[in-house]
Amino acid sequence: MSFEYLIDPAKGPQWTGRLPGAPKPYVLRRGEGETAMLFGDLFTVLLSGDETENQFGIITADSPAGDVIPTHSHNETHETFYVIEGKVRLFFEDEEGQKQSSLLAPGDFGFVPAGFAHAYQIVEDARMMGTLSGGFERFFQHMGTPTDHATTDQPPFIPDFPRMQAAAQQHNMQFLPDYTWPNA
Numbered sequence: 001m002s003f004e005y006l007i008d009p010a011k012g013p014q015w016t017g018r019l020p021g022a023p024k025p026y027v028l029r030r031g032e033g034e035t036a037m038l039f040g041d042l043f044t045v046l047l048s049g050d051e052t053e054n055q056f057g058i059i060t061a062d063s064p065a066g067d068v069i070p071t072h073s074h075n076e077t078h079e080t081f082y083v084i085e086g087k088v089r090l091f092f093e094d095e096e097g098q099k100q101s102s103l104l105a106p107g108d109f110g111f112v113p114a115g116f117a118h119a120y121q122i123v124e125d126a127r128m129m130g131t132l133s134g135g136f137e138r139f140f141q142h143m144g145t146p147t148d149h150a151t152t153d154q155p156p157f158i159p160d161f162p163r164m165q166a167a168a169q170q171h172n173m174q175f176l177p178d179y180t181w182p183n184a
């Protein structure tokens with residue numbers, strides 16, 4: 001497996017200066033942060049592991065209706081889904097291995113710990129905020145592509161399969177293409 005596609009982590013953060021890169025107080029205005037396009041979604045990193053001693057990161061996801069995030073699971077990363085605007089159907093495996101889904105509206109919250117398969121579908125144009133285990137927030141620039149344009153009003157970025165696989169390997173997760181969900 002080659003990582004030639006990926007931003008070299010040894011070269012440090014892609015957007016030096018957009019976030020402090022060290023634990024110190026700061027504020028960001030809407031649209032500021034590290035922005036990346038992945039499929040039709042705009043991911044913005046507001047806080048990274050560099051600022052939290054790798055404890056957690058915070059992202060927002062702006063997503064147009066119709067987008068489907070493929071089923072995947074993380075070996076070590078815990079993820080949260082807090083819907084700010086729009087509607088999102090979250091599909092997840094529960095602790096009994098049963099396949100569940102729930103429609104999340106503004107103010108609703110979901111948590112998917114490491115090890116549980118999940119996916120989601122954007123039912124109405126949505127804005128979500130997520131807190132993730134530290135370091136994973138950089139996945140979005142690795143599988144997607146950095147952008148300076150902080151809206152979804154730009155062409156989607158569709159990664160090819162080797163890029164998806166390389167990003168998944170680097171971030172200790174797997175895509176599960178054969179996994180199906182009832183009522184999806």
Ligand SMILES: O=C(Oc1cc(O)cc(O)c1C(=O)O)c1ccc(O)c(O)c1
Binds near residue numbers: 061072079081
């Ligand atoms: O699942 C979230 O983001 C992802 C989007 C993709 O297109 C592929 C992926 O593998 C992921 C992922 O692994 O996380 C996501 C979105 C929003 C949010 O608040 C999260 O906590 C996770």
